[in-house]
Amino acid sequence: GQQLNQSPQSMFIQEGEDVSMNCTSSSIFNTWLWYKQDPGEGPVLLIALYKAGELTSNGRLTAQFGITRKDSFLNISASIPSDVGIYFCAGYTNAGGTSYGKLTFGQGTILTVHP
């Protein structure tokens, strides 16, 4: 089945630093979504990307949809303590009209921000 490889697995940074994480796949995705999950809660949508090459921002977050449609990255600028959590990429493909909303998730990047 489709797999997303997310890296790094974890990051420990100082408050104020910028962060970058990425997702790669051996197969093409038509849509990339980035989510943040706090412990014991559901994933919260951060950014949605629909076109290859698209660069989208949401406050201090910026994400890009790779040209090959097989990768995406998420940047967080000037990190703050509340950025702590697990960040997941998720991809969706409507291959030949046979997929109906199935999101494939990466393994997650655990972000720790030291004040």
Place this chain on the structure above:
Amino acid sequence: EPEVTQTPSHQVTQMGQEVILRCVPISNHLYFYWYRQILGQKVEFLVSFYNNEISEKSEIFDDQFSVERPDGSNFTLKIRSTKLEDSAMYFCASSRRIAGTDLEQYFGPGTRLTVT
């Protein structure tokens, strides 16, 4: 802001018992989903549902699982005979569309299922 809600937040059940997990999707959304997350692992797709029918299901979604939209607002996941390995967080999600744009999936807070 509209959100997906789920009940209960935590369910403890004995192996072999049936459980029903409940969800209220966002009101103008048409597509509904169940995912699960075993502790410390990634989120896995179980099933998608549209127009009172299952649209797609994963290999995890075997005969012990079923979904239903019993009325205009609720969406349920039933596990008929729970096993220890069914212990996980179960997330409901909904989206307005599944093609083009505007297909963002919004997740509920989850139900933690513990099978003893």
